[in-house]
Amino acid sequence: MKLKPLHLLLAAMFGSTLAAAWAIDPFTVRDIRVEGLQRTDLGTVFNYLPVKVGERFDDGRATESIKALFATGFFEDVRIERDGETLLVTVQERPTIAQININGAKLLEKDQIRQALRGQNFAEGRIFEQGVLDAAVNELKQQYYARGRYSVIVKAQVTKLERNRVGVQFDIAEGEVARIERINIVGAKAFEEDDLLQEMALTTSNWMTWYTRSDQYSKPKLQADLEVLRSYYLDRGYLEFNVDSTQVAISEDRESVYLTINVSEGAQYSVSDVKVVGETVLGQQALQELVEIKAGEIFSRQKLNKSTAAIADRLGDEGYAFANVNAVPQIDKEKHTVAFTIYVDPGRKVYVRRINVSGNNLTRDEVIRRELRQLESAQYDGSKIKRSRQRLNQLDYFGEVNIDTAPVSDAPDQVDMNVSVTEKKTGQFNIGAGYGQSEGVVFVLSLSQNNFLGSGKQFSGEFNNSSANKVYSFSLLEPYMTPDGVSVGYNLYRRDTDPSELDIGDYSTSAYGGSVRFGFPTSETNRINFGLSAETLKLQTTSDSPNRVLEFIDRHGATNSTFGASLSWSRDTRDSAAYPTRGMLTTVGGEITIPGSDLDYYKFNFSNQLFIPIWGNTSLLWNIDVGWGDQYNNSEFPFYKNYYAGGVSSVRGYDYGTIGPKDENGDGMGGNKKLVNNFELLFPIPGMKDDKSTRLSVFADAGGxxxxxxxxxxxxxxxxxxxxxxxxxxxxxxxxxxxxxFRAKDDDETKGFQFQLGNVF
Structure with missing residues (x-):
């Protein structure tokens, strides 16, 4: 006969007082019976139940048992009853989630939403809990909030299904992106508010925010901007600057955001003294010269940080890998001055015991190790480690390169250098097109592999087609023919050209040939290249071909073969190849035909690009391009090797090839001497100051x-x-x-607007 039940509700388990249990006389459990299970294994219940057969059972054990079973999260209701000497446990299982449907999502992919739900332990096959569902709904809202959709509405509908299952449907109304309508900086007196706002990444809506999305609020962006403001003030002497508070207000329709930043500027401080003390090793004078911040100047945190970093780097170059350099301020609040004592503790000299390479599943170890400038068993050198990282990045084989130095536990003067790389795909198969006003439509088909089988070798095959040029080429480059970095490359090509499409002569050429080239590094930034080439070129004429072409064919024939040698020197100190703001790229070289050629001529080329930083990401580019060719041995300089100028990559405002002498048909002839000079002020597009893919410029070109x-x-x-x-x-x-x-000749063809889409060859 069943006796008095103990029925405790789940709600009583969390924050409430447990419902009072019916009084029960203590008894010894002879058997335990569980009823109501559908999915949960019987052993699971026995595992969590804190009472076993043969143990004494009373009111305290009853409360403890119900708590334990509810804590599993498997059950909605638990009842414990006594049937003689048998303990009867009756449970009602929670339903499982059979299906999840998502409606109305456009901004986020459904897979993204399901991933976010799984992060909240809400997925098909899991046990359904209302609390978990509420957390899942909140997580979805946060996903949209992070994308500026503060008006998003997420509703969840739960439908009961057979076999104790439920279906959940999320209906999402994404709303509009909330835009920043106003940013106020309260307390700013030393600087204009507009100047401070220019420093921030977050902005109000403008003509470019559709692309930059800088008018969409996010908390991480705001925190970054607050640090930018702090740096702005600290770099200008405001040592006591502080951001007191920030307020973010959202309009009633949740589509507009208003930011208020409250700041305290404090007084402007100047530097009264700077001295370097401690075990300077290299001499106090040598380290003092590395200090950028000077007495009498307005305090600048940037200069102070650069000074301590320069000292630490200089000591690192001498083998002191763990040098401590700390600047301690002494502040005089009455005089508004600050003095700094830079304490230097170089520690002991360190040697690199072993270099470990990891992450290179495809790339061979030797390909990575040959780029490293820090060697095993050698003294630690910070500059060589930095250069090693730079050279690995320049390979373009890896998405990420990390180098760290770990102390050796049983050798305090040794470290292990750990090189960790994340490989990326280095093979490319491209089908594309470009367009240039001079060249017309260009069709490109190419196959390339920059790290063939992880060996570091580069090969490529390419076909491109335009109205003026058709090119078929194949090349192979071994960048390390020798351990010292001597490279060797091969190239085979076929090139068909129709200059009439460029208005530089009514004729066509068909050339095929090949070359071999060698490169010799002379320093980290300098390189000498030497090459040998062979080419056979055939001229085709029409009834409208100019006299210079017909006369050339009369003297030398329609087909000519040449063998050439080339020599060049290059130096590259630019900070970036894609978006340079400082540094210089210089190339000096020449080529000459050698005995066995049908024509004897030579060409000399000089180009120099100098980038001078002006302020921020604004730079001045000074470009010079000089070419000069001539014959020797009483031969003739072939007209099809002439230089040309004009176009979007030369002297803008003039059509390609129209600068210089013309033939009897009025077409540009080109010449054996060229000079192009460009001055260009490069700057970011307003509203896109952090974008590294776009640039505006103001230029002045000259050429002849x-x-x-x-x-x-x-x-x-x-x-x-x-x-x-x-x-x-x-x-x-x-x-x-x-x-x-300006100063265009009557027969020049000018064009104010010019453009080029894609790489035109």
Whole structure:
């Protein structure tokens, strides 16, 4: 016969007093019976039940048993009853989630939403709990809040299904993106509010925020901007600057955000004294020269940090890997001055015991190790480690390169250098197109592999087609033919050209050939290249071909073969190849035909790009491009090797090839002498100051072409000035320019607006 039950509700388990249990006389449990199970294993209940057969059972054990079973999260209701000497446990299981449906999601992919739900332990096959569902709904809202959708509405409908299951449907109304309508900086007196707002990444809506999305509020962005403001003030002497509070207000329709930043500026401090003390090792004077911040200047945290970092780096270059350099301030609040004592503790010299390489599943160890400038069993050198990381990044084989030095536990003067890389795909198969006003439509088909079988070898095959040029080529490069970095490369090609499409002559050429080239590094930034080449070129004419072409064929025939040798020197100190702001790229080289050629001629080329930082990401580019070719041995410089100028990549505002002498048909002839000079002020697009793929510029170009037998003269130069836009887009570089030509000749073809889409060869 069943006796008095103990029925405790789940709600009593959390924050409430347990419901009073019916009084029960203590008894010894002879058997335990569980009823109501559908999915849960019987052993699971016995595992969590804190009472066993043969043990004494009373009111305390009853309360403890119900708590334990509820804590599993498996059950909605638990009842414990006594049936003689048998303990009867009756449970009602929670339902499981049979299916999850998502409606109305456009901004987020359904897989993204399901991933977010799984992060909250809400997924098909899991036990359904209302608390977990509420957390899942909140997580979905947070996902949309992070994307500026504060008006999002997420509703969850639960439908009961057979076999104690439920279906859950999420209905999402995404709403509109909340835009920042106003940013107020309260307490700013030393600087104009507009100047401070220019420093921040978050902005109010403007003509470019559709692309930058900088008008969409996010807490991480705001925290970053607050640090930017703090740095701005500290770099200008406001040592006591503080951000007191921030308020973020959202409009009633939850589509507008208003930010208020409350700051205390404090007084401006100047530096009264700076001294370096401690075990300087290299001499106090040598380290003092590395200190950028000087007495009498306005305090700048940036200069102070650069000074301590420079001292630490200098000691690292001498083998002191764990040098401690700390600047301790002494503040005089009455005089508003601060003095700094820079304490230097170099520690002991450190040697690199072992270099460990990891993460290179495809790339061979030797390909990585040959780029390292820090060697095993050698003294630690911080500059060589930095250069090693830079060279590995320049390979473009890895998405991420990390180098750290770990102390050796039983050797305090040794470290292990751990090189960790994350490989990325280095093979490319491209089918694409480009367009240039001069070249027309260009179709490109290419296959390349920059790290063939992890060996570091590079090969590529390419076909591109335009109205003026058709090119088929194959190349292979071994960057380390020797351990010292001597490279060797091979190239085979076929090139068909129709200059009439470029208005530089009514004729066509068909050339095929190949080359072998060698590269010799002379320093970390300098390189010498030497090459040998062979080419056979055939000329085709028409009834409208100019006399210079017909006369050349009369003297030398329609087909000519040449063998050439080339030598060049290059130096690259730019901070970036894609978005340079400082440094210089210089190339000096020449090529000459060698005995066995049908024509004897040579060419000399010089180019130099100098980037001078002005402020921020604004830089001045000074580009010079000089070319000069001529014959020797009483031969002739072939007209199809002439230089040309004009176009979006040369002297803007003039059509390609129209600068310089013309033939009897009015087409540009080119010449054996070229000079192009460009001055260009490069700066970010307003509202996109942190974007590294776009640039605006203001430029002034000058250039000239001179034919054989004509001396270069300033009067022959053409000039232009204008504005340009460059975008490194996913489909390739896009270049736009508008230029006003100056001192153009009557027979020059000018064009104010010019553009080029993609890489045009």
């Amino acid at each position: 072409i001179w034919a054989s037998g004509t001396d270069p003269a300033v009067d022959d130069l053409r000039y232009s000035a204008g504005v340009a836009f460059t975008w490194i887009s996913p489909i390739g570089p896009i270049k736009l320019s508008w230029a006003k030509p």
